[in-house]
Structure formats: C-alpha cells, structure tokens
Amino acid sequence: MTTARPSRLFERVRIVGGFLVSITFGALRDFVWRDIRDGMIDLKGFARSTRWTILLGFALLFGMVALLLNNELWRQLFPLVGMPAPLDMVGRGRFVPEALVPVTYALLAIAWAFALTGLLHSHPLARAGILALYLLRGVQTIVILLSETLLGVESPLPLLVRSFLLLLVPVFFVLRGRQTARSAPAAEFVILLALVAAPMALMQAGELASWRATAIPILFSSLESELLTFRLLVTPLLLLIGIDVTNFVRRVAGWTIDVVRANLPAWVAAILLGTALIWRVATVIGQLQARIAASSLGATGLEYAGALMMPVLTGLVLWAVVVANRARTPEPAPLDETALVDAVARIALPLIVIYLGAQLASFVLLTLAGALPVTTIAQPLIALADMLSNQLSDSWRLLVYAAALALGVRLTLRRFPSAGAAPTALYLGIFGATGVWLHLTLPDSLLGALVWHGTEPVVFWWTIIVAVVAIIRLVRRQMDAGNVLRLLFATMVGFLMQQTIFVESRFSPLLGFAGVGFVAFGIVWDAITGAGWVNTGSAGLPRAGRVFLYVGYTILAVTILNWALAAHDLGAIATLTGGAADTGYNTFGKPLLYAVAAMAIGTEL
Numbered sequence: 001m002t003t004a005r006p007s008r009l010f011e012r013v014r015i016v017g018g019f020l021v022s023i024t025f026g027a028l029r030d031f032v033w034r035d036i037r038d039g040m041i042d043l044k045g046f047a048r049s050t051r052w053t054i055l056l057g058f059a060l061l062f063g064m065v066a067l068l069l070n071n072e073l074w075r076q077l078f079p080l081v082g083m084p085a086p087l088d089m090v091g092r093g094r095f096v097p098e099a100l101v102p103v104t105y106a107l108l109a110i111a112w113a114f115a116l117t118g119l120l121h122s123h124p125l126a127r128a129g130i131l132a133l134y135l136l137r138g139v140q141t142i143v144i145l146l147s148e149t150l151l152g153v154e155s156p157l158p159l160l161v162r163s164f165l166l167l168l169v170p171v172f173f174v175l176r177g178r179q180t181a182r183s184a185p186a187a188e189f190v191i192l193l194a195l196v197a198a199p200m201a202l203m204q205a206g207e208l209a210s211w212r213a214t215a216i217p218i219l220f221s222s223l224e225s226e227l228l229t230f231r232l233l234v235t236p237l238l239l240l241i242g243i244d245v246t247n248f249v250r251r252v253a254g255w256t257i258d259v260v261r262a263n264l265p266a267w268v269a270a271i272l273l274g275t276a277l278i279w280r281v282a283t284v285i286g287q288l289q290a291r292i293a294a295s296s297l298g299a300t301g302l303e304y305a306g307a308l309m310m311p312v313l314t315g316l317v318l319w320a321v322v323v324a325n326r327a328r329t330p331e332p333a334p335l336d337e338t339a340l341v342d343a344v345a346r347i348a349l350p351l352i353v354i355y356l357g358a359q360l361a362s363f364v365l366l367t368l369a370g371a372l373p374v375t376t377i378a379q380p381l382i383a384l385a386d387m388l389s390n391q392l393s394d395s396w397r398l399l400v401y402a403a404a405l406a407l408g409v410r411l412t413l414r415r416f417p418s419a420g421a422a423p424t425a426l427y428l429g430i431f432g433a434t435g436v437w438l439h440l441t442l443p444d445s446l447l448g449a450l451v452w453h454g455t456e457p458v459v460f461w462w463t464i465i466v467a468v469v470a471i472i473r474l475v476r477r478q479m480d481a482g483n484v485l486r487l488l489f490a491t492m493v494g495f496l497m498q499q500t501i502f503v504e505s506r507f508s509p510l511l512g513f514a515g516v517g518f519v520a521f522g523i524v525w526d527a528i529t530g531a532g533w534v535n536t537g538s539a540g541l542p543r544a545g546r547v548f549l550y551v552g553y554t555i556l557a558v559t560i561l562n563w564a565l566a567a568h569d570l571g572a573i574a575t576l577t578g579g580a581a582d583t584g585y586n587t588f589g590k591p592l593l594y595a596v597a598a599m600a601i602g603t604e605l
Contacts, residue, residue: 057552078098117189118552121541162203165202172191234560241519246590313433317426358396462493523557534550
C-alpha cells in the first residue's frame with residue numbers, strides 16, 4: 001500500500017510533464033520551426049561556389065549583427081582617434097576606434113561587390129540606375145583628385161589610376177552582359193570585389209600618408225562623409241524591419257493559438273480567454289489611471305479620444321471592404337489573414353520607396369551635386385535637395401497617405417477585382433486612413449489637441465473592444481470554440497503590440513539610446529524568414545540576382561549602423577534605430593496588426 005501512492009504520483013507527474021513538453025517543444029517543432037523553414041532562403045539549384053559565396057555573405061552579416069549588440073568591444077580593444085573638429089558628432093562621437101576604418105572600408109567593398117554581382121543578372125534599367133549611382137560616388141573622388149592635381153598638390157598618377165579602375169566596372173558589365181545561362185556569380189563576385197576594393201585601398205593609402213604628414217585624420221572624415229550619404233539609401237530596409245517585427249508579433253500570437261487549439265479542450269481555452277481579458281482590462285485601466293495622475297483628466301481624455309479613432313477607422317475600412325467584397329459577382333475574392341499578409345509582402349517595399357520619395361530624390365540630387373566639378377551648377381541641386389528632405393517631406397507623406405486611401409477605395413469599388421484586391425484594399429485603406437489621422441493630430445496641426453504618445457491609449461481601446469465583443473457574444477450564446485480562439489488571438493495581438501521592449505538594446509541605459517536590438521532582431525528575422533521575394537525569380541530579376549542584391553544591401557545597412565554605434569554618433573543612432581525602425585513599425589507595421597486584430601474580432605479568420 002505504501003508503494004502504490006508514490007507510483008500513482010509519479011505517473012501523474014509523468015503525464016503532466018509529458019503534456020508540458022508536448023506544448024513547448026512540440027509547438028516549437030510543429031509551428032515555429034515550420035514557419036521559419038518555409039521562409040528560409042533556398043540555395044538549391046546554385047553551383048557549389050555560388051552557394052559558398054552566399055553562405056559566407058550571410059556568415060559575415062550575422063557576425064556583424066552580433067557586433068552590433070556588443071559594439072563597445074571596438075572601443076575596448078582598439079585605440080581611439082579624435083575626429084577633425086569640422087565633423088564633430090553628438091556626444092562622444094569625435095573619438096572613433098582606429099581599426100574601425102579599414103574594417104568599414106572592407107565591408108563597403110564587399111557590400112558593393114554583392115550588389116553589383118546581383119545587378120549583372122537584373123533588368124537593364126535596374127543595372128543602369130545602380131551602376132550610375134556607383135559611378136557617381138566614384139566620380140566625386142575623381143573630382144577631388146582632379147582639383148588637387150590642377151593645384152599641384154597631387155601628382156597625376158593617382159587620378160589616372162583611380163579613373164582607370166572606376167571605368168573597369170562598367171566595362172566589365174558591358175563585356176559580361178546578361179549571360180544568365182552561362183553565368184558564374186561566384187567568379188563575377190571575386191572580379192567585382194577586386195575592382196571595387198582596389199580604388200578604396202589606394203584612397204586609404206593616400207589619406208593614411210596624408211595623416212602621417214599633417215597629423216590630421218582626413219581618412220576618418222572621408223569615410224564618415226561616405227557613410228552619411230548612404231544613410232538615406234538604407235532607410236527602406238530599416239523601415240521594412242518594422243514590418244518584420246510586426247510579422248513576428250503576429251506569428252507569436254498565432255503560435256499561441258495553435259498550441260491552445262491542438263492541446264487544450266474548448267472549456268480550458270474559454271477560461272484562458274476570460275482570465276486574459278480580466279488581466280488585460282485591469283492593466284489598461286491601471287495605465288489610464290497612471291496617465292491621469294501624471295497629467296490631468298482633461299488632457300488624458302483628449303489623448304484617448306484621439307487614439308480611439310485608430311480602431312474606429314480600422315473597423316470602418318474593414319466593414320467597407322467586407323461589404324463590397326460580398327456584393328461582388330462572381331465569387332468574392334478571399335479575405336483572410338494569409339491573403340492579407342501575402343498582399344502586404346507584395347506592396348510593402350514599393351510603398352516604402354514611394355513614402356520615402358522626397359528623401360530618396362534628395363539623396364540622388366546630393367550624389368549628383370557631389371560629382372559636379374562646377375560649384376555654380378551643384379549649389380542649386382543642393383538647395384533643391386534640402387527643400388525636398390526638410391521642407392516638403394511632411395507634405396509628401398500626407399500625399400502618400402491620401403493616395404493610398406484613394407487607391408484602397410478604388411480597389412474596393414471595382415466590380416471585377418483581380419486576385420488579392422480585397423486584402424490589398426484593406427491594408428492600403430487602413431494605412432491611408434490612420435496615416436491621415438496621425439498627420440492631422442500632430443502637435444502643430446489642425447487637431448493637435450488630440451495627439452497621444454505611446455501605445456497605451458490605442459491598446460486600451462483594442463482591449464476594451466475585445467472585452468465588449470466577448471461579453472456580447474457570451475450573452476447571445478455565440479461563444480463557440482472558434483470565437484474563443486479568435487478573441488484570444490486579438491487579445492494576444494493587443495498585448496504584444498506594446499512588447500517591442502523585448503528587442504531593445506541592453507546598452508540603452510549606458511548610451512542613452514534604444515532600438516539597436518530592435519534593428520538587429522529585425523535584420524536576423526528577415527534574413528531567416530523573409531525569403532519569399534528572394535526565393536522567387538523573374539525575367540527581369542532572376543533568383544541569383546535577388547540573393548546577391550539582398551546580401552549586399554543588408555551588409556551595407558549593418559556597416560553603416562555599426563559605424564554609428566562604435567563611434568558613439570548618437571545623432572545617427574537615433575535616426576537609424578529609434579527613428580527609422582520605430583517609424584517602420586508604427587507607420588507600416590501597425591496597420592497590419594490593426595487589420596488582423598479587427599478581422600479576428602469581426603470576421604472569420
């Protein structure tokens with residue numbers, strides 16, 4: 001009798017332990033790993049040398065991401081060099097680790113080599129555009145060497161050598177052409193790396209000699225100027241990171257629901273929903289009370305009134321799309337989470353590029369101005385670039401919001417829509433409507449009194465709406481298993497919407513900035529799950545070209561961010577992390593979260 005009880009107890013512990021293992025490791029295997037595996041870059045079909053080149057590029061990328069999170073190692077391991085006074089940075093940015101310069105130049109060369117290799121396999125217009133950008137950057141150095149040669153400061157030899165090396169790149173493009181069937185991307189990468197790295201090495205050697213002769217580290221200033229110019233070029237990737245983090249939030253909520261659906265009975269899921277809603281409602285009410293105590297009832301009321309429009313506008317757009325979708329003949333196009341995510345994946349990058357149109361045009365004008373030897377011609381271009389980036393950028397964004405809303409309405413009202421029109425209209429409508437509202441409630445705008453700060457006011461309303469819908473369905477006896485899981489999903493989305501702190505930098509208390517971990521996480525997540533665009537191909541941009549372009553562009557972005565972090569350039573860090581990544585999450589990511597939450601509350605997923 002004494003041994004029966006321990007054996008029964010052991011059996012119960014074993015059963016409970018097995019259940020816990022099944023809903024943790026089993027969930028990781030069945031749901032998490034499945035999503036990651038489906039999104040990973042597929043290297044099948046490439047030659048062995050091409051696969052190894054791509055893998056080395058990703059290894060370098062992940063290594064640099066690791067350095068982003070441990071960027072103080074640069075300053076601990078290598079001596080610091082003071083930047084020249086005219087290029088003084090914010091905070092302690094005047095002191096840069098000495099070894100950072102050659103490493104950064106090497107990374108820039110590798111990034112350009114990957115990108116140019118990808119361009120060899122792209123449409124002629126894309127090749128011409130990016131190649132022209134590369135040549136303009138090289139011509140800027142040629143112009144400086146030409147002026148120094150004319151003044152007698154420098155001999156003609158460096159000018160001739162740099163000009164010859166620069167011209168070899170377009171010559172290689174012309175000779176190689178688009179020989180896709182006989183292409184060898186690995187060999188092309190090696191050749192282009194040599195052509196790109198050689199002029200950079202010569203420039204470093206010349207500026208290093210100047211440093212030794214004058215004790216002025218012009219080398220650092222030149223590199224800082226180069227990276228400053230490219231910050232605008234990598235901004236689209238940083239904005240895309242916001243959508244990547246949004247998709248991660250959505251997937252975490254989805255994985256949670258999948259685990260509940262697969263392992264728990266319906267009554268336990270209902271208890272979980274009730275418990276989660278009670279906890280979340282108590283939490284958001286507590287946050288509301290804290291805001292009132294810190295400010296006032298009137299000011300907080302205006303904040304929350306402004307935030308209420310986000311779920312209201314989302315609901316109106318969803319209602320309009322659903323009604324129009326059901327009224328169409330023949331059969332309405334599908335409107336579910338999968339179709340919505342696919343639509344966002346297709347339009348995200350073009351939408352971001354259009355959204356940044358004013359800044360990108362400014363970047364092109366500044367690059368062109370830097371390549372012009374005549375100051376009287378360059379100055380108007382610089383003035384126009386300044387006007388586009390500083391004075392017209394807000395107006396341009398409002399125009400983009402309004403155009404997106406108009407396009408969403410047009411797609412909604414079309415009688416015979418194309419496949420994917422309904423989810424595209426839903427996202428564009430929410431993006432445009434909420435964007436216009438955000439613009440109208442800016443502090444100095446028409447409805448500036450309704451501006452709110454932080455995510456708490458918006459999450460408050462989403463939580464209250466889910467709770468009210470749950471109560472209504474419970475009273476009407478409509479709380480079946482499907483509705484329980486959908487409302488639990490919406491509750492999870494609202495909770496996770498506030499939890500981006502989990503990817504913030506652990507150095508933020510030390511350096512006074514946050515978001516480095518946010519960006520690092522987004523880059524890694526995009527690299528391992530965002531391969532839908534890379535794994536496909538087209539006549540204008542085959543799969544090999546896409547992979548090389550992606551690796552080169554991402555390495556360029558990480559290189560620029562690594563320089564800013566290691567140099568403690570807090571102004572650049574605020575722009576590249578807190579500014580761009582946060583803008584991507586709030587501007588392009590949250591409309592997707594709003595849409596999936598609204599669909600979970602009001603329609604079948």
